[in-house]
Every structure is written in C-alpha cells, then in structure tokens.
Amino acid sequence: MATCALVGASEFNAERFCELADAGAFDYVIAVDGGLASLEEAGRRADMAIGDFDSLGYIPKGLRVARFSPEKDKSDMELAFDRACTLRYDEVIVFGGLGGRLDHTLANLNLFAAFSERGLYVTAVGLDQAVTFITGPDVYELPAAQEGTVSVFAMNDACTGVFERGMRYGLDDARLTNRTSLGLSNELQGEAVVIGVEEGTLAIFLPV
Structure with a gap:
C-alpha cells in the first residue's frame, strides 16, 4: 500500500509523525500551507507544498509547489487530498488536520469521510487522539490495549450492520x-478489538 502524509497547520503529535517517518511509513509528504512551518519545526522536510500560503505567509522554495488563489471553492486540505488521489496513493495519513478552529475541523472530518467513500484509507492524527474512517462493507482491527477510550460515530444519515x-x-x-451520541466513549479492556460496518461510513476515534 502506498501512503501519503498530509501535514496541516494545526497542532499535532510531532513525535508520532517522526516515529512513522523514521520507520518508512510515508512514501510522500505534502505540506498543506502552514503545515510546512510545522514540519520545519519538527526538523522534517516535505516532498511538496500545496495551498494559497496565506497561513504560511510566503511562497516556499526548494521543493515542488502547487500554489492556488485564496479565492477558491476548495480548502487547501481538499486540494491536497485531490493531489494524493492524482498521484494514486492508497492511504492518506493527516497530521495537523484536527484541533484549531472548529469550522476547519468539521470541514476536515467531512472531507476525510468523503475520501474514504472514494476508496482511500484515511486516518488523521491529533495531539493525543487519532480518527480513522471505514466505509462499508469493511472492518477495522485494533490490537489488544490495556486502557483507553474508543468512540465510533456515523458520518452518514445512517450506518447499518x-x-x-x-x-x-x-x-x-x-x-x-x-443524530445520536450512541457510540461515544467505549472502553478498551485488554482484548483485540474489531469494529465493522456493512453500509455507510464510520469515524473511529482512538488513543494515539
């Protein structure tokens, strides 16, 4: 599976990013506007930068750049997902896409679900929590963990099975x-976990 990392401008678990990068988990890294500064702060480089660069405040040099007008119908994050699809990546792991402005976070969660429905494996990593998306029919397996909270929510009007x-x-x-809180705050208890859905898209919130 070919994996692309997208790095946005919100806070994220840089230690986790570096662990995965050092393990060779990413085939390509795209900095999404101000995410380039976050990468540089972590001592890491991007393969490409994309966006209108209003958050970053300058046009990057020394790497591949896709620049867009600030007056557009898609967010920089959506443009980055489009590019990952164009480059034919199977999996996208997002850092810096959670937290910050609530409207940005909600827009991103909807995007993540939409691209899951297009066949991408999508996970977003925040500071101490991650969210992964599955679109039915599919299952998600989590190795045994002693403690932690897992929440599962429907991203559609209804998810069945x-x-x-x-x-x-x-x-x-x-x-x-x-339109329900059912699925909030389930508890790990030292066993392997399996979560599945027959139809619809689930957002699965996990401890990092």
Whole structure:
C-alpha cells in the first residue's frame, strides 16, 4: 500500500509523525500551507507544498509547489487530498488536520469521510487522539490495549450492520445515525478489538 502524509497547520503529535517517518511509513509528504512551518519545526522536510500560503505567509522554495488563489471553492486540505488521489496513493495519513478552529475541523472530518467513500484509507492524527474512517462493507482491527477510550460515530444519515467487539460495550448489527451520541466513549479492556460496518461510513476515534 502506498501512503501519503498530509501535514496541516494545526497542532499535532510531532513525535508520532517522526516515529512513522523514521520507520518508512510515508512514501510522500505534502505540506498543506502552514503545515510546512510545522514540519520545519519538527526538523522534517516535505516532498511538496500545496495551498494559497496565506497561513504560511510566503511562497516556499526548494521543493515542488502547487500554489492556488485564496479565492477558491476548495480548502487547501481538499486540494491536497485531490493531489494524493492524482498521484494514486492508497492511504492518506493527516497530521495537523484536527484541533484549531472548529469550522476547519468539521470541514476536515467531512472531507476525510468523503475520501474514504472514494476508496482511500484515511486516518488523521491529533495531539493525543487519532480518527480513522471505514466505509462499508469493511472492518477495522485494533490490537489488544490495556486502557483507553474508543468512540465510533456515523458520518452518514445512517450506518447499518455496525458491530463492536472486544470492548466493554458490544454492538451487533446495530444502526447508527449522525443524530445520536450512541457510540461515544467505549472502553478498551485488554482484548483485540474489531469494529465493522456493512453500509455507510464510520469515524473511529482512538488513543494515539
């Protein structure tokens, strides 16, 4: 699987990024506008920078750049996802796409779900929490962990055939909607976890 990392301007777990980068987890790294400054602060380089660069405040040099007008119908993050698709990556891991302005975070969560529905494997990593997306029919497996909280939410009007196994509270062939808190704060208990959905897209929030 070919993996592209997208790095936005919000705070993220730089230690986790460096661990994955050092392990060779990323085939390509795209800095999304102000995310370039975050990468440089972490002592890392991008393969490409994309955006209108209003957050960064200057046009980067010394790497591949895709510059767009600030007056556009897509966010810089969406443009970066488009580029990852054009480059035919199978998986996108986003850093700096959670936190910060609530409207930006909501827009990003909707984007992540939309690109999951287009066939990408999408995960976003924040400071102490990550969120991964699955579109049915699909399952997500989490190795055994002693503690932590997992929340599962529908990103559609309805997700059907939802199940959760290996946590304190189980679900079996459930229907989740995006108008309920059902799915919030399940508990890991030292067992391997399997979460699945038959139809629809789930956002699965996990400890980093």
